[in-house]
Amino acid sequence: MPSGIKDKVAILGMGCAKFGERWDKDADGLMVEAFDEAIADAGIDVTQIDAAWLSVAFDAQNVGPSGIPLAVGLRLPGIGVTKVENYCASGTDGFRGAVYAVASGACDIALALGVEKLKDTGYGGLPVRTRGTTSDMIGVVGSAPGNFAQIASAYRAKYGVAPDDLKRAIGHVSVKSHDNGALNPKAHLRKKIDIDTVINAPMIAEPLGLFDCCGVSDGAACAIVTTPEIARSLGKTGLVLVKAIQLATSNGWESQSTGWDGTYFHTTRIAAKKAYAEAGIENPEDDISLTEVHDCFSITELVTMEDLFLSADGKGWKDVLDGKFDSDGKIPCQIDGGLKCFGHPIGASGLRMIYENYLQLLGRAGDRQRQDSPKLALSHNLGGMPNQNVSSIAIVGLEGA
Amino acid sequence: MTVSTTSPVGILAFGAYVPRRRLQRSAIHAVNKWYAPGLGGSAKGEKAIGNWDEDPITMAVEAGRDCLTGLDRASVDALRLASTTLPNADRSNSGVVKEALTLSDQLEATDAGGSQKAGTSALLQALSSDQTSLVIASEQRLARAASPAEMSYGEAAASLLVGTGDVIANCIGRYSVTVDFVDHFRESGARFDYDWESRWVRDEGIVKIAGQAIIDALDAAGVEPSSVTHSAIAISAPGAAAKLIKSAGIDPKTLVDNQIATIGHTGTAYPLMLLVAALQKAQPGDRILVTSFGQGTDVLVFEVTDAITKLPARLGVEGWLAEKVEDTNYQRYLFHRGLVETETGMRAEGDQKQPGTTLYRQRKTVLGLVGGKCTETGAVQFPKSDISVSPNNRTQFTQEDYPMAELPVRVVTYTADSLTFSPDPPTFYGNIDFEGGGRLTAEFTDVTANDVEVGQEMRMVFRIKSKDTLRGFTKYFWKAAPRPTSQRKGG
Numbered sequence: 001m002p003s004g005i006k007d008k009v010a011i012l013g014m015g016c017a018k019f020g021e022r023w024d025k026d027a028d029g030l031m032v033e034a035f036d037e038a039i040a041d042a043g044i045d046v047t048q049i050d051a052a053w054l055s056v057a058f059d060a061q062n063v064g065p066s067g068i069p070l071a072v073g074l075r076l077p078g079i080g081v082t083k084v085e086n087y088c089a090s091g092t093d094g095f096r097g098a099v100y101a102v103a104s105g106a107c108d109i110a111l112a113l114g115v116e117k118l119k120d121t122g123y124g125g126l127p128v129r130t131r132g133t134t135s136d137m138i139g140v141v142g143s144a145p146g147n148f149a150q151i152a153s154a155y156r157a158k159y160g161v162a163p164d165d166l167k168r169a170i171g172h173v174s175v176k177s178h179d180n181g182a183l184n185p186k187a188h189l190r191k192k193i194d195i196d197t198v199i200n201a202p203m204i205a206e207p208l209g210l211f212d213c214c215g216v217s218d219g220a221a222c223a224i225v226t227t228p229e230i231a232r233s234l235g236k237t238g239l240v241l242v243k244a245i246q247l248a249t250s251n252g253w254e255s256q257s258t259g260w261d262g263t264y265f266h267t268t269r270i271a272a273k274k275a276y277a278e279a280g281i282e283n284p285e286d287d288i289s290l291t292e293v294h295d296c297f298s299i300t301e302l303v304t305m306e307d308l309f310l311s312a313d314g315k316g317w318k319d320v321l322d323g324k325f326d327s328d329g330k331i332p333c334q335i336d337g338g339l340k341c342f343g344h345p346i347g348a349s350g351l352r353m354i355y356e357n358y359l360q361l362l363g364r365a366g367d368r369q370r371q372d373s374p375k376l377a378l379s380h381n382l383g384g385m386p387n388q389n390v391s392s393i394a395i396v397g398l399e400g401a
Numbered sequence: 402m403t404v405s406t407t408s409p410v411g412i413l414a415f416g417a418y419v420p421r422r423r424l425q426r427s428a429i430h431a432v433n434k435w436y437a438p439g440l441g442g443s444a445k446g447e448k449a450i451g452n453w454d455e456d457p458i459t460m461a462v463e464a465g466r467d468c469l470t471g472l473d474r475a476s477v478d479a480l481r482l483a484s485t486t487l488p489n490a491d492r493s494n495s496g497v498v499k500e501a502l503t504l505s506d507q508l509e510a511t512d513a514g515g516s517q518k519a520g521t522s523a524l525l526q527a528l529s530s531d532q533t534s535l536v537i538a539s540e541q542r543l544a545r546a547a548s549p550a551e552m553s554y555g556e557a558a559a560s561l562l563v564g565t566g567d568v569i570a571n572c573i574g575r576y577s578v579t580v581d582f583v584d585h586f587r588e589s590g591a592r593f594d595y596d597w598e599s600r601w602v603r604d605e606g607i608v609k610i611a612g613q614a615i616i617d618a619l620d621a622a623g624v625e626p627s628s629v630t631h632s633a634i635a636i637s638a639p640g641a642a643a644k645l646i647k648s649a650g651i652d653p654k655t656l657v658d659n660q661i662a663t664i665g666h667t668g669t670a671y672p673l674m675l676l677v678a679a680l681q682k683a684q685p686g687d688r689i690l691v692t693s694f695g696q697g698t699d700v701l702v703f704e705v706t707d708a709i710t711k712l713p714a715r716l717g718v719e720g721w722l723a724e725k726v727e728d729t730n731y732q733r734y735l736f737h738r739g740l741v742e743t744e745t746g747m748r749a750e751g752d753q754k755q756p757g758t759t760l761y762r763q764r765k766t767v768l769g770l771v772g773g774k775c776t777e778t779g780a781v782q783f784p785k786s787d788i789s790v791s792p793n794n795r796t797q798f799t800q801e802d803y804p805m806a807e808l809p810v811r812v813v814t815y816t817a818d819s820l821t822f823s824p825d826p827p828t829f830y831g832n833i834d835f836e837g838g839g840r841l842t843a844e845f846t847d848v849t850a851n852d853v854e855v856g857q858e859m860r861m862v863f864r865i866k867s868k869d870t871l872r873g874f875t876k877y878f879w880k881a882a883p884r885p886t887s888q889r890k891g892g
Contacts, residue, residue, distance in 0.1 A: 123747045125820060130751075133759045137767045137866075138784065138878055140830045140844050141751070146818030150831050154814045157855035206817040206827070206850075255842060256782050256790045258834050262814035386814075387832055387842060 004278035008103040009242040010231040011396065012224045013042025016355045019219035019343030020188040027056075027063045027117045028073040030220035034348075035074055035113065042109075042224040043234060047077050049224070050107035055084045055094035055114035057346035057383075061127050062117035070113055084347075087383025088294060089247065090114060091221070091350025092392035096245045098225050108230055113222035114352075116345035125216055126346075145213050146205035147385035148297040154262030155303065159314040167207055169317035170298035171198035174211045176326050177295065177334045181341025183368040188217045188343030212298040217343030221351035223358075228399075240361050243376065244278035244395040246271040255387040265300075265382060267391035268307035272380075275393040276309075281376070284309050288331055288395075289374030290360060292353035294382040295338040304380060305333070308393075327368070335360065335368055350392060353379035357396050375401040410528050411568030412703065414712060415677045416468025416560040418460050418539075419664055419721035421847050423447035426552055428729040433547040440552055446662035447727065448555040451541060452847055453737040453824035454864040457484045457558070458494055459877070461539035462501040462863040464558035466807075467721075468535065471713030472562065474502065478532035479509040481523035483669045484539045485587070487512055488875055497877065498537065500768035501863045503804050513669075517635075517695025520669040524561060525699060528572050533564035540668030543592050543738055550594055553637060555665020559673035559718070569709040570680065570689065574622025574702035578614045581696055582606050599638065607641050608648075611698045615649045615690070618700035626650035629702070630687040633657045633675030636694050637666045651690065663722055676703075678718040685709060716885055724885050726847075737824060749822040753869040755876050765802060770861060770879045772839050773800030781805075781838030805861070808835045810843075810881055812857045817850060829853055833881050846880040860884045 015037030017030045025033070039046065054070035056063055063069035067081030084094040091114035098110035121127045126144050130136055156166055175195050181187040193211060201209035231239055248267035254260040272284075281287045291308065295301035302320055305311040310331055311319045319325065325333035336342050336356040339349060357377035359365040376397040383390040430444035451460060461482055469477075482495035489497075495510040509532065513519045520538030527534035539558035544550035584602040585594045596602075611634075619626055632655045634642035643653045657675045660667070667674050672693040679689045683705045691701040716724075728734070735741040765771040766784045773785030776799050780791040783805060789796045815831030829845035831853075845853060846864055859881040866878040 121747070125748075128748050128751045128822075133756060134763065134784070136753075137755075137760065137763060137876065138841075140842050141821060141867075142816075142828065142830055143818050143820035145820055146816045146828065146830065149816035149818070150814035153816065153831070153855050202819075204818075204820050208816075252786075252790045253792055255832070256784075256840055257780075257792070258838055258840050259792070262832060 016221040022218035034220040052111040053094035053097040055090035055347040089381040089383040089390040089392040114348035115220035149205040173298040177340035181337025189341040214339035219345035221348040244275040246275040293380040412570040414562040418463035420451040422728040437547040443552040448665035457539040460558035464560035468560035479534040483513040483519040483523040518693035521693040521699035527563035538670040570703040576618030579697035631679035631689040635672035770806040774803035
């Protein structure tokens with residue numbers, strides 16, 4: 001086991017654009033909006049950045065290929081820019097690149113920026129696109145809600161959960177996120193909803209209704225990272241340090257072999273175990289202060305609680321209904337509204353989650369600030385579909401946590 | 402005309418396919434009667450219609466599978482596909498059927514068309530050869546809304562395996578007439594038929610050409626008219642078939658039900674559909690008269706043998722007739738056949754271009770649903786890959802071809818997706834496991850919410866995956882469908 005990333009890299013500054021239907025801006029404008037906040041927070045000059053990572057998932061629909069759009073958008077001083085596309089895990093993966101660059105000593109200061117313009121397609125939801133030439137011949141062109149909805153069918157069957165009970169539990173996931181999003185000025189959706197609205201909403205992909213699905217948004221978020229020593233030398237105190245970053249990528253076992261039963265995310269379990277080990281966390285339920293997980297759909301968040309070992313297998317739906325993950329619960333989940341309400345500009349989402357965790361750890365989260373002094377915060381992305389995906393986990397925390 | 406009564410070549414097996422949906426003619430008439438009240442008389446019964454993802458190729462595959470049930474596919478030397486509605490003008494349609502049926506590459510394959518008697522002509526061609534030939538006739542004709550043809554036409558496919566060996570029926574007479582009698586026509590590339598007056602067709606065509614041919618055929622073959630026990634006459638004009646055989650001295654009670662009330666006129670497949678229906682009811686020693694009609698006629702006489710009692714069970718016309726879903730959604734039918742322009746939305750705009758290179762490299766995977774089976778571990782997977790997906794044994798280059806289309810499958814996960822574009826919403830799909838190993842994320846077709854549950858058993862069917870409308874290319878793949886009732890194991 002390698003020694004890992006724990007405490008080797010500090011977050012120097014972060015920024016996040018207002019998410020939503022940003023009819024007013026191109027991707028460049030969103031990048032500038034997030035970057036201006038981050039560089040002011042970092043207190044450095046752009047010439048001090050040694051390398052950058054740009055995360056975009058649907059580049060064909062917005063910025064186009066390569067790292068050039070970031071270099072041009074921010075007029076970066078001729079540094080290397082790496083383009084990252086790894087489905088919905090793109091943002092966290094870009095962060096990983098920047099963090100690893102600093103940890104290796106190759107860079108003193110690195111930038112990770114994620115951006116997505118999804119509202120230039122002409123329709124709601126994610127753009128329809130190819131998954132490669134083989135998939136075009138033998139794959140199913142389903143929607144994202146259709147792919148994730150299948151988890152519910154298997155979960156109900158395995159644990160004998162009545163359809164109405166599961167529908168109510170995933171409904172609570174969304175009601176909670178809307179409550180949280182209402183307190184977040186940068187969130188895409190800021191209106192509270194009640195459980196009846198969720199349950200009676202039009203069906204998108206059985207059993208997921210309209211309010212079981214996250215928003216598709218425009219947005220950008222970014223992080224500037226450095227070593228703890230450099231951060232201190234720049235006058236920073238109360239550092240937020242990277243405790244763990246792990247990625248797990250499906251190799252076809254879930255989708256082509258017969259061992260996976262469809263009720264959980266195989267990759268998330270692998271990534272979670274490795275991340276807890278890297279961060280030195282033995283009991284996540286007690287040690288993790290709060291989480292930002294990939295709630296692309298309500299059912300995804302529910303089973304992710306089990307995959308992160310914050311709920312026992314088959315018990316996640318009861319924990320959700322008991323309020324364990326509400327903003328005033330034992331381990332708040334999506335205290336900023338999550339993908340559901342903050343919004344989901346794909347390439348930016350992983351960095352948006354880290355941004356929220358960073359604010360919460362520093363006590364800078366305003367009306368939605370968790371009051372019990374959070375020390376360790378976990379973020380999680382899931383890109384792809386339940387049977388074939390990329391799962392990423394980042395844990396950030398205060399010095400000494 | 403030649404008459405053969407001594408050839409050892411005969412029918413070895415039969416099969417059929419009738420799509421599940423049976424469009425109620427009353428539902429058609431309810432919409433159109435303001436305009437065409439005269440069609441009220443034919444607004445009875447139902448016609449078989451395929452789903453949006455079915456065409457003459459996919460229906461032919463189903464009929465071929467039914468025919469080859471329990472038989473060795475490697476024995477097939479030739480494939481004779483007949484239809485006037487094949488989707489490709491210059492890409493072997495039978496070649497696609499061959500790939501789906503995983504028949505040998507060393508196969509003789511022909512597409513026959515041009516006339517309503519192409520089905521019997523393909524059968525005659527097979528009977529003239531000592532090859533083992535799979536003969537399939539499949540038809541999906543379009544008709545204008547509110548036309549008599551719309552009421553009449555049904556969609557189905559019939560199949561016969563022809564060769565030597567344990568024949569279930571010997572051909573004891575054959576007789577053909579070809580004459581350019583244009584009762585209706587359709588130019589190449591045209592969508593609809595143009596029909597001449599039905600009274601002229603009946604009096605000058607049916608009676609004089611087909612009627613006389615039956616008399617001459619029986620006479621030439623030395624078959625006593627009274628010895629015919631089943632008359633499979635592919636003429637749907639009311640009363641015409643009965644009149645013909647009566648004139649030939651055959652008992653009208655031998656007339657095989659003309660399937661108009663249940664399936665419709667199935668074009669080139671029609672005479673073979675009637676023949677298959679007759680074979681399903683026949684006893685050893687029975688004699689079956691088959692007559693097609695289209696710019697002449699083919700008349701064939703078969704004598705059933707004892708071997709018919711040993712043929713492995715299959716669905717045939719009778720089995721598929723029972724697999725029916727009554728359909729009153731005439732508007733859906735019009736949409737599926739491109740007879741009405743329906744808004745499909747931006748999600749349907751994706752480019753469906755098919756690289757010829759990738760399809761050729763993976764033709765067995767895509768068209769034949771051939772996966773891989775590890776020669777060391779026995780692990781099955783789809784698709785085949787250089788390195789095994791099995792986590793317990795990282796074997797490399799150990800998989801051999803493993804056809805999976807006939808394996809039962811079970812649902813592992815599913816959804817009903819209302820967001821993604823489908824001509825038949827909602828789109829049902831999910832993960833399925835094959836019996837004995839292997840998994841696929843598959844689209845489900847011909848299902849309703851009641852047909853799908855975790856653990857539900859289904860079967861794979863060859864269907865249209867999508868169409869590249871920009872370039873005119875149809876993409877096919879396999880989907881999961883409900884098992885016919887008679888094939889269900891229960892549970």
